[in-house]
Amino acid sequence: MTTADHFTKLENMMYSAPFMQWNGARVSISKGGARLTMTVRRDFHHGAGAMHGAMYFLALDNAAFFAVNSLVEDVFVLTTSFTTYIARPVSEGVVTAMGKVVNRNNTQFIAESVLYDDNHREIARANGIFVRSKMSLTEEIGYR
16 A cells, blocks of 8 residues: 555545534645645534634644544554644634644654634644554545
């Protein structure tokens, strides 16, 4: 399997998840990096008319997660901690999360991600720790 095949299979894995099908996010994966885009919809809003923090987390965590899993070709990685900082609200347009691996050792990966609005303004950022799981990357979890 080539590295490009691994990235395509990871992308397919994301698209096969029902929650990701609902929100319509798209991902592009590279070695140690990932770019996730998502169109903000009204059904993502909280009561004050802006995107709910859960959707910020979704975009940031997925960008960081796929950046890490791009470096791991045999098993699914797990988020063990993730700190999110929301800087400004967004209520429309397309948001883009850019994730990258910033450190790794024998047991864990540290990744960061930044979320931008469609005017290229930073609206949130996050960092997290990820570890290898015991779950193999297989067709059963959408890795195809």
